[in-house]
Amino acid sequence: MALRADRYASRAGTLLFLGCVGLSLAAMSLPPAWRDPVAAALRQTILAPFLELQQQSELLRTSHSRFERVVAQRDSAALAATFLPELRNENTRLRVLLGLGQRLGTGYTPAEVLHQAAPTDPLTLEVSAGRRQGVRPLAPVVSPEGLVGVVFAVDAQTSVVVTWAHPEFRASAMAADGGVYGIAAPHGTEGPGVWLLELRGVPYLQAVPVGTVILTSGLGGVLPRGIPLGTVLGVVGETEGWERTYLVRPAVQPAGVTHVMILGAARNGADLHNAFPPVQETP
Amino acid sequence: MRRSDKYRVWVILAVLVALQFSVRNRLGNERTAPDFLLLALLIYTIRSQPGRSAAAGFVVGLLRDALTPASFGAGALAHTLVGYLSAWGKAVFFAENLFVNGCLFFAGTWCRNVVVALASGKLKGGQLGWELLVWSPLQSLTTAVAGVAVLWLFGRWLAIRLSES
Numbered sequence: 001m002a003l004r005a006d007r008y009a010s011r012a013g014t015l016l017f018l019g020c021v022g023l024s025l026a027a028m029s030l031p032p033a034w035r036d037p038v039a040a041a042l043r044q045t046i047l048a049p050f051l052e053l054q055q056q057s058e059l060l061r062t063s064h065s066r067f068e069r070v071v072a073q074r075d076s077a078a079l080a081a082t083f084l085p086e087l088r089n090e091n092t093r094l095r096v097l098l099g100l101g102q103r104l105g106t107g108y109t110p111a112e113v114l115h116q117a118a119p120t121d122p123l124t125l126e127v128s129a130g131r132r133q134g135v136r137p138l139a140p141v142v143s144p145e146g147l148v149g150v151v152f153a154v155d156a157q158t159s160v161v162v163t164w165a166h167p168e169f170r171a172s173a174m175a176a177d178g179g180v181y182g183i184a185a186p187h188g189t190e191g192p193g194v195w196l197l198e199l200r201g202v203p204y205l206q207a208v209p210v211g212t213v214i215l216t217s218g219l220g221g222v223l224p225r226g227i228p229l230g231t232v233l234g235v236v237g238e239t240e241g242w243e244r245t246y247l248v249r250p251a252v253q254p255a256g257v258t259h260v261m262i263l264g265a266a267r268n269g270a271d272l273h274n275a276f277p278p279v280q281e282t283p
Numbered sequence: 284m285r286r287s288d289k290y291r292v293w294v295i296l297a298v299l300v301a302l303q304f305s306v307r308n309r310l311g312n313e314r315t316a317p318d319f320l321l322l323a324l325l326i327y328t329i330r331s332q333p334g335r336s337a338a339a340g341f342v343v344g345l346l347r348d349a350l351t352p353a354s355f356g357a358g359a360l361a362h363t364l365v366g367y368l369s370a371w372g373k374a375v376f377f378a379e380n381l382f383v384n385g386c387l388f389f390a391g392t393w394c395r396n397v398v399v400a401l402a403s404g405k406l407k408g409g410q411l412g413w414e415l416l417v418w419s420p421l422q423s424l425t426t427a428v429a430g431v432a433v434l435w436l437f438g439r440w441l442a443i444r445l446s447e448s
Contacts, residue, residue, distance in 0.1 A: 013334025028356030042349035
């Protein structure tokens with residue numbers, strides 16, 4: 001049945017709408033010092049059961065995939081058991097391929113990424129570990145491929161991670177051989193270089209070859225030294241006779257990350273270069 | 284109208300909210316999977332008054348903003364606008380038709396994403412173009428398909444004006 005517009009367009013409804021728009025605009029203009037506690041309070045109260053549900057769902061999905069992997073591994077093991085030498089070789093290869101977690105040893109918190117249906121999702125990620133798991137603000141967040149971002153806000157059970165794609169993200173970076181230093185930042189939003197990093201502030205006379213692996217330098221004390229950021233693609237800009245900016249292909253794409261590791265305070269000042277699998281430098 | 288009919292609508296809306304946080308992450312790409320939370324809001328708005336729809340949109344948007352602080356406030360604004368315009372447009376223009384409702388779901392999702400992307404100010408240039416011309420239409424399409432499926436399966440339950448119940 002059609003509904004009459006004149007009955008629907010009441011003055012109270014219009015005022016309610018305008019009030020909500022006004023509150024939305026007020027929320028957008030809130031300074032971070034006011035905005036963050038409001039967001040944290042909502043996450044810890046109303047949204048807590050929903051985040052718990054999402055976390056359980058992620059665990060269930062992971063368990064299912066793990067079960068399938070275990071079944072596949074069991075079948076593979078049954079087949080490989082008939083060829084013991086091959087099984088030994090397989091074991092050797094698996095030991096070499098042990099994950100980042102075992103190389104890191106201790107001092108990290110594993111977490112699932114709880115992706116949200118928002119266009120800005122790759123800029124900030126919600127992860128399933130918080131204060132109770134020992135997560136602290138500004139903790140580095142990594143995946144086996146490299147740096148994902150840093151922790152921005154910490155709640156009891158979850159945390160918000162600012163990824164390298166966020167316009168305000170910056171990291172002190174260096175070439176893998178430690179010969180060149182610069183500042184890594186998101187490349188921007190124009191042209192074909194979207195979702196790439198750039199290495200800024202490299203002295204003009206210090207050329208960085210294409211394919212050079214870029215790591216965190218550890219300067220500044222927030223990020224440990226040696227976490228892969230990406231690989232140099234080429235020069236993207238230069239200030240004549242002064243400095244160059246290089247385009248860097250990121251090691252990690254935040255939109256595709258499902259599991260991360262949040263490093264603890266004990267990692268500050270450490271060199272994690274050996275914890276990550278070596279990235280091949282492409283000439 | 285039976286008293287139990289009123290609760291059926293709320294049960295469907297609650298199921299959609301639960302799907303958002305439990306099933307959505309298994310439906311492929313995060314950027315293109317249907318947005319069940321927005322779908323619940325749109326189903327509510329097409330049966331409710333514009334003022335209440337705007338308020339519901341504001342609450343939903345603010346809660347989502349708490350999960351994506353990069354665009355805090357932008358989600359509340361977007362959901363408020365979409366909720367109000369959906370309820371108003373439905374009352375004034377739209378017929379009770381499955382295809383038209385599907386178009387409403389598509390347009391509502393796309394407009395929400397447009398407002399969030401523009402109001403947040405975080406996406407520009409190529410990023411904005413890809414978001415608005417590729418990812419958002421795909422998400423709008425999957426949301427519209429999910430919405431049409433819900434209306435097709437539970438249309439009789441949803442043929443209730445929440446504002447009158």
